Amino acid sequence: MPVYVDNLQTAVPVDEKMNSLVRRVVEKALAEELSGEDAEVSVVLVDDEYMRDLNFRYRQIDSPTDVLSFAMEEGEELADAGEGRILGDIVISLPTALRQSMEYGHSLDRELGFLVVHGVLHLLGYDHDTPQGEQEMLARTEAILSSLDLVRA
Template sequence: MPVLISNLQEKVPVDHDLEHQLTRVVAQALADHDIPENAEVSVVLVDDEYITFLNGQYRGIDGPTDVLSFAMLEGPAMPGDEDEPMLGDVVISLETARRQAVEYDHSFTREVAYLTVHGVLHLLGYDHETPPDKQKMRTQEETILTRAGLPAPSTGTTPSGAGC
């Protein structure tokens, strides 16, 4: 299962341990949803300036957000997709993730992992527009994080919702 991690920012340090953890949570999310092991997900790490541009371009919102997902499986299949299907891109602002980690009183790694899982679930068709859908998505997020070795901290709070 290829997980492509691209760090397009220089404001927040990214180490091998964080990249390894992100690969683990993506693998867990896909395994929990019976997605073939050869499926590909791209995780793009950016700063607030870059995600503000994307947020304006694709959502018409002028300001940063924490995570955006761009699914690739929404249209007709492209030739060659059957060999290594590309699920899509998850774009995360590390500056926003760093602020939210402090706000929610948990580690930066857990926050970035949470945002990664949240984005992957969007790629898989999850949404949080209604209270039942939001609860279903939150349950999946916490289950995946726990299975990947990142249970919710006992003193921290669960995020009220990613910006998407």
């Protein structure tokens, strides 16, 4: 289950511990949701300026956001190459994650874990555009985070 982590920002220090946390959270979310099916995900850590550009380009919102997901399985079905599924990319603004962790009074690990699971669930087709969808997505997110001991402080 390949998980790629790429850091394109310098505002928040990223070490191997953080990279390992991101990989572990993705792997746990995929294991819970795909029952062992092989899948590939990439996570890109960016700054607010980079995120603002993506948010404007793809959502016409001229401000940064915390996480965006770019699913590869939307639209036309691709031919099966006999390999695991390539789910897509999760882009996270690390400075926004840090600010949110302070606002919510919990660790950056907890906030980053939350955003990673949120992104994975979007790649798998979850959405929060209805109250029921939001409730289901939040429940799945919290269950996965609890299993990783990334609970709210």
